Amino acid sequence: MKNMLSEQIKALKPSGIRKFFDIVSEMDDAISLGVGEPDFDTPWHIRDEGIYSLEKGRTFYTSNAGLKELKEEIGKYHRRKQGVTYDPAHEVLVTVGGSEAIDIGLRAVINPGDEVLIPQPSFVSYEPCAIMAGGVPVIIELKAENEFRLTAQELENAITEKTKILVLPFPNNPTGAIMERADLEAIAEVVRKHDILVMSDEIYAELTYKEKHVSIVEIEGMQERTILINGFSKAFAMTGWRLGYACGPKEIIQQMTKIHQFAIMCAPTTSQYAAVEALKNGEADVQEMRTAYNQRRRYLMNAFREMRLECFEPFGAFYVFPCIKEFGMSSEEFAERLLAEEKVAVVPGTAFGDCGEGYLRISYAYSLDNLKLAIGKLAHFVEKLRAERK
């Protein structure tokens, strides 16, 4: 059969992470620092609620946009955390992970040829989702000297007549960068001036180690033009439950719900019941996990200082993004050699955009003991490379 496949999909680059995954999975004894999900189990009271819902026979579809009770809890959560109000009936949509929200959020607003501003390094999905939505991705390369924050000037330089929406991925995967209130105010001013939309992916909102996370929707005039994406995967260690959500203007959520209704029907019912419990009684669990992540983050930053490996101090998510430019090799080469010679897996920065070249993503969603073991090997490798270069 000729032309069996879509040209557009064929032309999409496969995720750079997939390629590395294939190499790592062939090695049984590799220590991995390459995981983008929490090492904690979902807190038991949340799992129990999921089990309970199954026992009660809650095994049917929910309404398309999600359980009423969950949408109400999501509304309360944002009222509590950000002081903003979302109408649970019209401005909240429960999705299959944050990933679905990214996909359908872009599809709901993009017309052919619209430009989508995507700061990189960032999560692997924005660019392909923008393309699949018929948009034109425009990459903004974030800089180490700005601690990988997006500056108003960088945004201003990227905006054209065709710009439709800015993707704002903070706290950031893979850099761990955050945006503070002043940073967001400067961005908001440019966004308002050019009258564009924002998709703010705040899946790591609960994992910040400086001040409390600030959302761009807290800035004046921004809630009405922002699709806020969040979910349960990172905050409550619920990746496998596949549950996220979007909050935003009624008009956009309505269209997103339409796509969701035809493509997905509704998010998993068991997960939705568990998520209600997470939002009602999960605050202490989040605090406990955040404390543990922060201890590991400090451990890693100190280890990098000791091995004289350049790394800005990240204050969000559970990643550090050290620079390996001094070794005169590509990120991929470094990661492949580290794996082959020391059996430690990290993800090359280039998996998150070309401008990730010269950097590695190291995850600290691992126990301290595990980190110590891996970091010892990394330090050994770094010394070896330095000796080679002398």
Next chain:
Amino acid sequence: MREELLAIVEKNSRIDLKELAVILGVEEIDVVNELAALEAEGIICGYHTMIDWEKTSIEKVSALIEVRVTPQRGQGFDTIAERIYKYPEVTSVYLISGGYDLLVTLEGKSLKEISGFVSDKLSTLDSVLSTATHFILKKYKDHGTILAKKYEDTREKVTP
């Protein structure tokens, strides 16, 4: 820093001072002084890092609960025991011979919290027939047996 430090040494009293300082984000001398103060105040009581929470500002109440349950066909007491021991506030669950079936020990912030757990969570479980709650007034010996399963990382090795 005090609360976070205690939480660490309670689990790992052999952690070295330098590492403690690093993960707490403070100077080593601060860790040394804080540990010394904790020892002087009798909050850190020994080399096993037994922490007497009574001496901190953090309130804790313990209780032993006798629970009578209906064993389930094919599973005996295991399923109901699991149901109970997975609650983090439950510190131990034993199957007991004699007048009742399960002995549950519980730690909470107050009498009210414990009675809330018993009335809302424990007694509402289907297989539970009755409970009798005994609050602990003073701990003479705390065996603190941990029956957790060994942690196994079942995640995919590399994910976005």
